[in-house]
Each structure stands twice: as C-alpha cells, then as structure tokens.
Amino acid sequence: MGNYTFGKEERIRLRADFLRTFRDGEHHRTPHFRVFIYPNPLSQRRLGISVSKRIGGAVERNRL
Numbered sequence: 001m002g003n004y005t006f007g008k009e010e011r012i013r014l015r016a017d018f019l020r021t022f023r024d025g026e027h028h029r030t031p032h033f034r035v036f037i038y039p040n041p042l043s044q045r046r047l048g049i050s051v052s053k054r055i056g057g058a059v060e061r062n063r064l
Helices: 015-024 058-063
Strands: 026-029 034-037
Touching: none
Parallel strands: none
Antiparallel strands: 026 034
C-alpha cells in the first residue's frame, strides 16, 4: 500500500502562507470544496487544509 501522508515540511501551517494562497492563488469551486492553487518555489509539494468554523467545533472539523 502506498504512503498517502504529507510530512511536516510538506504541510502549510503558517497563517501568512494560507492568507497569501487565498489572496493571490487561483481557485476552483466544486459543490463541496474550494481548491486554491499557488505556485511553489520549493522542490516539494505542499498541502494545507482549512475548514470553516461554520462546520462546527474543533472536534467536528478535525474529524472532517
């Protein structure tokens, strides 16, 4: 079975990085998600996941 995880260095964790991606990135919408794409000067992929507080408390968002 393959490795489907993102290591610590591959995750977007800083608020400034999220805000830059939301502000300057390209976005695509689906009925359930919005995907933001921002060019990365690094040699590795990076992923950040943000869940709105409208979904519920921290427990519900983490389970999602």
